[in-house]
Amino acid sequence: xxxxxxxxxxxxxxxxxxxxxxxxxxxxxxxxxxxxxxxxxxxxxxxxxxxxxxxxxxxxxxxxxxxxxxxxxxxxxxxxxxxxxxxxxxxxxxxxxxxxxxxxxxxxxxxxxxxxxxxxxxxxxxxxxxxxxxxxxxxxxxxxxxxxxxxxxxxxxxxxxxxxxxxxxxxxxxxxxxxxxxxxxxxxxxxxxxxxxxxxxxxxxxxxxxxxxxxxxxxxxxxxxxxxxxxxxxxxxxxxxxxxxxxxxxxxxxxxxxxxxxxxxxxxxxxxxxxxxxxxxxxxxxxxxxxxxxxxxxxxxxxxxx
Numbered sequence: 001x002x003x004x005x006x007x008x009x010x011x012x013x014x015x016x017x018x019x020x021x022x023x024x025x026x027x028x029x030x031x032x033x034x035x036x037x038x039x040x041x042x043x044x045x046x047x048x049x050x051x052x053x054x055x056x057x058x059x060x061x062x063x064x065x066x067x068x069x070x071x072x073x074x075x076x077x078x079x080x081x082x083x084x085x086x087x088x089x090x091x092x093x094x095x096x097x098x099x100x101x102x103x104x105x106x107x108x109x110x111x112x113x114x115x116x117x118x119x120x121x122x123x124x125x126x127x128x129x130x131x132x133x134x135x136x137x138x139x140x141x142x143x144x145x146x147x148x149x150x151x152x153x154x155x156x157x158x159x160x161x162x163x164x165x166x167x168x169x170x171x172x173x174x175x176x177x178x179x180x181x182x183x184x185x186x187x188x189x190x191x192x193x194x195x196x197x198x199x200x201x202x203x204x205x206x207x208x209x210x211x212x213x214x215x216x217x218x219x220x221x222x223x224x225x226x227x228x229x230x231x232x233x234x235x236x237x238x239x240x241x242x243x244x245x246x247x248x249x250x251x252x253x254x255x256x257x258x259x260x261x262x263x264x265x266x267x268x269x270x271x272x273x274x275x276x277x278x279x280x281x282x283x284x285x286x287x288x289x290x291x292x293x294x295x296x297x298x299x300x301x302x303x304x305x306x
Contacts, residue, residue: 001124006090009082009121012074014089020120027115028102032162035064035101038256039083040126041305043093044293050302051087051097052256052291054080056219058099064158065101072101073117080303086123087305096126096257126257135284138264138276139180139253141194143242144170148184148192148214156214163216164196171195181253183245183266186214191240197255199263200224201240201248202272202279207233208248210240220254220287223301227286230297233279242267250277252284259291260284 008020028034039057041049058076065072074082083097100122103115128135146169149156154163170182174195182195193199193215200221201208207228209221225235245251249272251263260283262276276284290298 004124006124007086009086011118011120012078012082014086020122022102022118023105025105025108026102027104027107027112028161030108031103031110031112032160032165033068033070033103033112034161035061035068035070036159036161037061037097037099039097039099040256040291041087041092041095041097041123042291042293044302044304047093049087049093049095049305050291050293051083051305053219053223053301054083054303056222058083060159060217060219061099061101064160067155067158068160070101070103070112070117072119074119079119079121082121083123084303084305086121090123092123092125094125095123098122128257134180135259135261136276138262138274140178140265141181141183141263141267142174142177142179143267144173144182144184144195146170146173146184147187147189150187151213157217159216167195183242185242189241191242191245194253194255194258197253197258197261199240199245200235200252200254201245202250202277203244203248205233205279207235207279208240208244209235209237211237218255220256220259223290224254224260224283224287227283227290231282231286245271248272250280252276252280260287 006017007014010020037057041051044050101119103112104118107114174182184192186192191210198218198221245266246269251271253261262280264274289295
């Protein structure tokens with residue numbers, strides 16, 4: 001990733017891609033406090049890039065920083081403009097955007113006091129981490145042996161890099177055992193989320209999701225709930241066990257990178273008919289229509305880069 005052409009927005013300036021570097025003594029590199037977001041841009045009907053729910057992502061970016069008492073040196077409006085202008089400067093219509101806020105190398109020691117907060121944004125073409133066709137046919141999932149962090153050991157509502165060390169353990173274990181992804185439980189044994197996505201079940205025509213006490217409140221999750229409501233489906237939220245997933249008619253993950261991905265197997269147990277179910281397919285189609293600007297009902301979710 002480091003050796004490519006293009007531009008990165010770094011502390012208020014456009015910096016050539018290969019020059020957007022930082023020091024090895026960067027505080028966040030040593031102590032793990034980095035605020036991140038993952039945002040997608042899609043080509044609209046006119047060919048111009050449209051960023052999906054940029055305002056919601058940036059609000060979460062600021063909320064994550066606030067939760068960890070990290071003062072961001074830019075306003076939400078400044079960062080919104082930076083994202084849109086970065087797409088234009090890099091001549092991208094379909095892209096993944098990664099804003100990041102971190103403490104610099106101005107000091108060492110656990111306390112970040114005295115270290116400067118830096119903000120950068122990268123934009124690049126997205127390549128799915130799933131195998132070809134997996135998003136349509138569905139994925140195989142394994143329950144991770146690593147529980148999500150307990151709610152009193154961190155801040156699960158904040159999207160910070162340190163939280164993803166748990167996800168890394170889960171996804172590596174799943175891949176080594178021949179699965180596509182992992183399902184993580186909370187410390188009480190109830191279903192929480194995937195390695196980097198939220199979970200939904202379909203049972204008897206009802207959409208169900210686990211209580212998100214240990215999970216990130218995903219923006220794709222929120223979007224799918226809105227799409228489901230417009231389709232006449234309300235979402236029930238309750239505690240779920242692995243049994244509920246095993247016996248569901250359908251299951252799927254949602255996330256910025258994943259979009260809407262059917263789950264056809266958990267722990268070698270087939271989910272439903274073993275393929276993408278009709279409600280999952282309908283929600284995936286509706287989501288892809290919304291993000292691409294083909295469904296004008298959701299035009300308010302899109303910011304045009306022009």
